[in-house]
Amino acid sequence: MPDATGLELIAQRVREQVAEDAVADTIYHRGQATIEVAPTSVHEVLDYLRDRDDEPWPYLMSLHGVDYLPDEPRLAVHYQLLSMERLDRLNVRARVGVDEPKLPTVVDLFPTADHQEREVFDMFGVVFEGHPDLRRILMPEDYEGFPQRRDFPMGGEPVLFTYNEHELPRWYD
Amino acid sequence: MAEGSARVDLRVQRLRAQQLLRGDIEDEELERQVQERLVFTTLEKAQNWARKNALWPLGYGTACCAIEMITTAAGPRADLSRFGAEVVRASPRQADMLILSGRLSVKWAQVARRLYDQMLEPKWVISMGACASSAGMFNNYALIAGADKFLPIDVYVPGCPPRPEALIYGVLKLQDKIANDPGLGWRKRYNAEGTEEKGGSNA
Amino acid sequence: MTDRAGEVIHSELEEPITGTRLTPAEQLEPETELFTVNIGPQHPATHGVLRLFCTLEGEVVRDVKPLVGYVHTGIEKSCEDHQYWKTITFVERMDYLSYYFNAMAFCMAVERLLEEEVPPRAQYLRVAHLELNRIASHLFWLGTAILDIGAISPIFYALRDRERVLDLFEMSGGQRMHTRYFQVGGVIEDIPPGWEGEVRKFCKEFETRIDQIEDLLDQNEIFLQRTRNTGIVSEERLLALGVTGPLLRATGNPWDLRKATPYSSYDHFDFKVPVGTIGDNYDRFRVRIQEFRESLKIIEQALDGMPEGPWITTNRKVALPPRHELATSMEALIHHFKLVTEGFRVPPGEAYAAIESPRGELGCYVLADGSAKPARVHMRDPSFVNLQAVPDMARGELIADLITSVAFLDPILGGIDR
Numbered sequence: 001m002p003d004a005t006g007l008e009l010i011a012q013r014v015r016e017q018v019a020e021d022a023v024a025d026t027i028y029h030r031g032q033a034t035i036e037v038a039p040t041s042v043h044e045v046l047d048y049l050r051d052r053d054d055e056p057w058p059y060l061m062s063l064h065g066v067d068y069l070p071d072e073p074r075l076a077v078h079y080q081l082l083s084m085e086r087l088d089r090l091n092v093r094a095r096v097g098v099d100e101p102k103l104p105t106v107v108d109l110f111p112t113a114d115h116q117e118r119e120v121f122d123m124f125g126v127v128f129e130g131h132p133d134l135r136r137i138l139m140p141e142d143y144e145g146f147p148q149r150r151d152f153p154m155g156g157e158p159v160l161f162t163y164n165e166h167e168l169p170r171w172y173d
Numbered sequence: 174m175a176e177g178s179a180r181v182d183l184r185v186q187r188l189r190a191q192q193l194l195r196g197d198i199e200d201e202e203l204e205r206q207v208q209e210r211l212v213f214t215t216l217e218k219a220q221n222w223a224r225k226n227a228l229w230p231l232g233y234g235t236a237c238c239a240i241e242m243i244t245t246a247a248g249p250r251a252d253l254s255r256f257g258a259e260v261v262r263a264s265p266r267q268a269d270m271l272i273l274s275g276r277l278s279v280k281w282a283q284v285a286r287r288l289y290d291q292m293l294e295p296k297w298v299i300s301m302g303a304c305a306s307s308a309g310m311f312n313n314y315a316l317i318a319g320a321d322k323f324l325p326i327d328v329y330v331p332g333c334p335p336r337p338e339a340l341i342y343g344v345l346k347l348q349d350k351i352a353n354d355p356g357l358g359w360r361k362r363y364n365a366e367g368t369e370e371k372g373g374s375n376a
Numbered sequence: 377m378t379d380r381a382g383e384v385i386h387s388e389l390e391e392p393i394t395g396t397r398l399t400p401a402e403q404l405e406p407e408t409e410l411f412t413v414n415i416g417p418q419h420p421a422t423h424g425v426l427r428l429f430c431t432l433e434g435e436v437v438r439d440v441k442p443l444v445g446y447v448h449t450g451i452e453k454s455c456e457d458h459q460y461w462k463t464i465t466f467v468e469r470m471d472y473l474s475y476y477f478n479a480m481a482f483c484m485a486v487e488r489l490l491e492e493e494v495p496p497r498a499q500y501l502r503v504a505h506l507e508l509n510r511i512a513s514h515l516f517w518l519g520t521a522i523l524d525i526g527a528i529s530p531i532f533y534a535l536r537d538r539e540r541v542l543d544l545f546e547m548s549g550g551q552r553m554h555t556r557y558f559q560v561g562g563v564i565e566d567i568p569p570g571w572e573g574e575v576r577k578f579c580k581e582f583e584t585r586i587d588q589i590e591d592l593l594d595q596n597e598i599f600l601q602r603t604r605n606t607g608i609v610s611e612e613r614l615l616a617l618g619v620t621g622p623l624l625r626a627t628g629n630p631w632d633l634r635k636a637t638p639y640s641s642y643d644h645f646d647f648k649v650p651v652g653t654i655g656d657n658y659d660r661f662r663v664r665i666q667e668f669r670e671s672l673k674i675i676e677q678a679l680d681g682m683p684e685g686p687w688i689t690t691n692r693k694v695a696l697p698p699r700h701e702l703a704t705s706m707e708a709l710i711h712h713f714k715l716v717t718e719g720f721r722v723p724p725g726e727a728y729a730a731i732e733s734p735r736g737e738l739g740c741y742v743l744a745d746g747s748a749k750p751a752r753v754h755m756r757d758p759s760f761v762n763l764q765a766v767p768d769m770a771r772g773e774l775i776a777d778l779i780t781s782v783a784f785l786d787p788i789l790g791g792i793d794r
Contacts, residue, residue, distance in 0.1 A: 080739070080756070112617045138444065156312035156318065232418075235425055237554065278445075278448045
């Protein structure tokens with residue numbers, strides 16, 4: 001992991017090279033470094049971090065979505081970058097709101113993002129612009145709703161106990 | 174002496190059998206011979222006996238229970254072929270037992286039903302594990318809570334995953350059920366005559 | 377007949393057979409019609425419920441699209457509803473052949489959030505169980521992958537040895553699969569007295585068994601023909617696709633998280649990382665066979681150097697106190713009560729922990745919001761990412777090689793679909 005000062009230096013370089021308002025925040029927690037970027041500049045920042053930075057991060061290990069429900073903006077997509085030479089990991093985070101959940105796709109930079117972006121779309125509803133084939137991957141194609149969001153109900157059936165087994169309808173009724 | 178009399182018995186039996194075949198024995202003598210020598214049963218019991226000892230499972234498995242099922246069917250320690258169920262067929266048309274091993278998600282349920290429909294009568298279903306009997310521990314949006322919502326099930330085997338011995342016990346219970354149950358078609362069993370799909374996927 | 381390039385060649389006879397006439401080759405149209413085949417979710421050769429949508433030209437695969445989602449269980453959603461120690465059971469059932477690895481990744485992430493130290497005895501025990509699970513997972517892979525190719529004997533040998541490993545798990549954890557043995561802060565219980573002896577016996581026997589299985593396959597002409605030079609993807613493409621694990625090591629890249637970023641005292645052990653040369657299916661097979669031997673080395677070293685001490689952290693706010701204390705100590709009783717009913721609380725934050733599972737990098741991301749239940753658990757499953765390499769492996773090759781490539785990719789659909 002880059003330590004706290006290393007993280008600040010990376011953020012500084014990104015601000016200089018990409019855009020002044022690209023980096024929204026830097027978080028260093030429990031030894032792990034996260035850079036929060038603005039949603040519109042995700043592609044440029046990852047492009048810069050992959051190739052042009054002094055300490056490049058060539059591989060994307062994981063792309064996953066998170067729903068921070070009480071905090072706004074709610075939805076976030078995390079990009080976990082890895083550098084094999086320096087044995088280092090960096091987390092890049094982009095937060096979007098639920099009403100406008102759009103992010104640029106990074107499939108052209110990292111082909112591994114293909115299925116993982118589809119999964120984030122399926123579970124959270126984040127639309128990746130430019131993705132070649134954005135459809136649901138885990139749920140059925142015609143499913144409505146985005147299951148992993150925090151306000152999506154858990155679903156399932158109520159557990160039958162003796163106090164409620166006569167009120168709940170059974171399948172043979 | 175016992176041996177001597179046994180040998181005498183065998184010789185006497187042989188002579189009597191020869192006489193029987195030649196047609197030399199008269200009425201009472203004949204009846205007594207036949208009663209001693211033949212095993213009486215009904216055709217149905219014989220049929221059930223043959224069916225239960227030659228169950229052909231379908232090669233079906235979704236999740237962790239499938240690993241235990243493969244270990245049971247193909248593993249050398251707990252070995253289903255002792256009980257006749259070793260011929261695992263890939264095609265549902267050729268199988269007559271469906272061991273529902275693994276979780277049933279909403280996307281998979283229609284595939285499972287289609288597989289069940291493609292199997293030919295008589296067919297039996299064992300629901301293996303907690304996820305196929307109820308939703309198991311996954312009481313959420315993604316699973317169908319129990320295969321008995323869309324399939325008739327004969328034996329439920331609990332466990333997460335059930336031990337191979339537990340699955341074999343379930344298969345033995347199914348064999349008992351086949352041996353003693355006269356009605357083999359499930360529509361007759363569940364009073365569901367007339368519920369076939371018209372023009373559906375019962376191809 | 378078609379050769380690998382897809383060109384149609386016909387054999388011509390001098391005279392027609394018994395009065396029939398063969399159309400001369402010049403008059404026949406070459407077959408360029410693309411034919412779509414659905415290798416459906418229930419299939420003996422797909423490992424689990426993988427659905428492959430193949431576009432074939434003759435027998436040559438032009439495109440393959442994997443369709444998944446048939447065993448999606450909503451594990452990540454269920455985890456948000458249960459306390460941390462209950463989540464371990466959910467997460468274990470994700471990649472259902474390497475259950476200890478799932479639990480390990482999750483426990484590592486939570487321990488990082490809690491800043492909890494795992495005692496050295498627990499670390500060594502974890503390593504021993506992880507390597508035993510690696511052996512069990514590779515054995516099952518061996519059996520079923522070779523079954524897909526058509527050899528029926530190795531699965532019996534592989535399952536026989538896997539039963540021995542499951543006996544060891546039952547001895548220490550109480551159950552054959554999904555043992556819930558790893559807990560946050562260590563392992564749930566110390567190993568019983570005879571366990572070490574049994575493991576050493578197993579290790580000694582397994583050395584010869586690996587050689588036996590290798591002998592069955594390594595010089596077998598059919599096996600070599602089916603696996604050599606099939607399913608080759610270049611190393612850069614694999615790295616771009618995020619593929620890790622034996623697939624990447626078969627191309628020659630020695631990336632192994634046990635050596636690169638050692639966790640849980642893996643740096644105390646001396647073992648090598650097997651790598652291949654060209655990355656075809658045969659190299660993947662050899663990498664995994666060699667990983668058996670390296671895992672045995674690690675297990676023996678772990679047993680030899682097992683330190684004494686607690687097997688779970690002594691922090692009572694996180695781990696249950698031992699039962700004999702409950703009768704005498706009021707604080708132990710209160711801790712026990714709070715831990716069982718509510719669970720321990722994790723301060724807000726997020727952490728990502730990655731370990732090397734038998735299939736590649738298994739990562740776990742945990743977001744904690746200060747309560748006793750995680751706010752988000754995401755498992756970066758190696759099979760989910762490795763599956764994206766299937767179209768590259770299969771394009772331009774025969775459909776039988778597609779089956780071999782999928783088998784040697786070792787996908788676990790529980791991990792892909794979660």
